[in-house]
Amino acid sequence: MSLISAALGRISPSPTLAMTSRTLELKAQGIDVIGLAAGEPDFDTPDFVKDAAIAAIRAGKTKYTNVDGTAELKAAIVAKFKRDNGLDYTPGQISVNVGGKHTLFNALVATVEAGDEVIVPAPYWVSYPDIVQYCGGTPVFIAAGADQGYKLTPAQLDAAITSRTKWLILNSPSNPTGAAYSADELKALGEVLLRHPHVWVMADDMYEHITYGDFRFATIAQVVPALYERTLTVNGCSKAYAMTGWRIGFAGGPVPLIKAMAKLQSQSTSNPCSIAQAAAVAALNGPQDFLAERNAAFLTRRDLVVRMLNDVEGIHCPTPDGAFYVYPDVSGLIGKATPAGKTIASDDELIDYFLDEARVAAVAGNAFGLSPAFRVSYATSDAALTEACTRIQAACAALR
Known part of the structure; x- marks a missing residue:
């Protein structure tokens, strides 16, 4: 008799969280990896929200x-x-x-x-x-x-x-x-x-x-x-x-x-x-005005990432209307070979190549049910995004 239920056997661990864990492990080893896998805003929780939580603790709202x-x-x-x-x-x-x-x-x-x-x-x-x-x-x-x-x-x-x-x-x-x-x-x-x-x-x-x-x-x-x-x-x-x-x-x-x-x-x-x-x-x-300010920052980042990825031959990156992700099609990169002679046969292998050679972490389209593509979260700084896209450009230029 199996200890693990049939219901649990029907599911898999989250691939986005798995890539985030890999990124954190590499960073812990002192490796300079730029993580673009996590779907998490880099902005802090607004102070008025944090103040309300502190007030709740002090008021004994802990039951x-x-x-x-x-x-x-x-x-x-x-x-x-x-x-x-x-x-x-x-x-x-x-x-x-x-x-x-x-x-x-x-x-x-x-x-x-x-x-x-x-x-x-x-x-x-x-x-x-x-x-x-x-x-x-x-x-x-x-x-x-x-x-x-x-x-x-x-x-x-x-x-x-x-x-x-x-x-x-x-x-x-x-x-x-x-x-x-x-x-x-x-x-x-x-x-x-x-x-x-x-x-x-x-x-x-x-x-x-x-x-x-x-x-x-x-x-x-x-x-x-x-x-x-x-x-x-x-x-x-x-x-x-x-x-x-x-x-x-x-x-x-x-x-x-x-x-x-x-x-x-x-x-x-x-x-x-x-x-x-x-x-x-x-x-x-509470006040909602900070949302527009943060969206303005996300918009700048979106346009930066879309422009830099579309500069890569073999990548087509549509411009999204919302959220903080892009999902570029990479059909033009599948079948190319790495400098080591390995043929890129899937978006999973392309993402591994980006992580190993460019030290950029993203998530393969296979995880989201439509390949070949990959997801980039641009919820990080302009500087980090610029460096990450520059690394991706160089890694793609090295494919033959």
């Missing part, structure tokens, strides 16, 4: 809370959804969890059974298919390449839906591509979903506040109100507020689903950290 969030935080989330998205929720429709990944995990584990299908556009965030498979469900991948802006089309969605489809996962702006759906694009997808009333929608809006230029964020329950009753709108504090380590994710959705998620959470983590919840209240209710 258990309601299993899926304090009344204060749920009220702040209700206000956020109304202010930012025009969505009306009650506190009973709000779930607070230990990070956005936990929100997704709770929702899928609470609803997906063996035989259920979950539509996952590719490229996708690495955890989506693994969580579905952990539940015994089947991820149904739809390739949405650079030629279509890394976005799912209504025709593709319609063709993928079957009687077994339980969810569509829709991430905008996207990790790993930064692609983002306009309101009109969401409406077109919504028209398809309205013809299939058994399909639920999981809107992963974690990068909502990180967008550029004329792009205006929208979420599907906002632009297609008829889908409100079967949409879980997921968000959190990690990216916009630079609170990755605080672990606060949240969602708004129908009461039966929210209650099911709370039931599951009551037997797993119980409540999110009480202090982190107090900090999240401050983040959501």
Whole structure:
């Protein structure tokens, strides 16, 4: 009899976290590696958020809370959804969890059974298919390449839906591509979903506040109100507020689903950290002007990385509308040989080459379900990005 469960055997460790661990190990050995693998803002948590956490500690807010969030935080989330998205929720429709990944995990584990299908556009965030498979469900991948802006089309969605489809996962702006759906694009997808009333929608809006230029964020329950009753709108504090380590994710959705998620959470983590919840209240209710300042810095970095990578023969790097990633196509580099005579046969081997020869860590497109490509996180300094792209340029120029 095996000690390890069949459910656990259906999943793999996160490849993004694995590359981050490799980077940290090399740095610990004194090797000069530039890490572009981690999806984490390099900005600090705002001081007013940290001050709220300190005040909560001093006020003794260090005890258990309601299993899926304090009344204060749920009220702040209700206000956020109304202010930012025009969505009306009650506190009973709000779930607070230990990070956005936990929100997704709770929702899928609470609803997906063996035989259920979950539509996952590719490229996708690495955890989506693994969580579905952990539940015994089947991820149904739809390739949405650079030629279509890394976005799912209504025709593709319609063709993928079957009687077994339980969810569509829709991430905008996207990790790993930064692609983002306009309101009109969401409406077109919504028209398809309205013809299939058994399909639920999981809107992963974690990068909502990180967008550029004329792009205006929208979420599907906002632009297609008829889908409100079967949409879980997921968000959190990690990216916009630079609170990755605080672990606060949240969602708004129908009461039966929210209650099911709370039931599951009551037997797993119980409540999110009480202090982190107090900090999240401050983040959501406090001044938001710093978001534009940080986005301006991200925009400069995005343009730098896109320009330098597009200067490399064999790399095509689309310009994303949001998040802090680029996802360049590297078809033109596959099949070339390294100075040591090794043929680059895949994006995994290209990433290993970058790490070994250029001392730059990124994540291969294979991890995100669409190859050959790689993901670069530009949530680091201009100087580090310039040096990293210069190293990549030199490494690619050495290929034959």
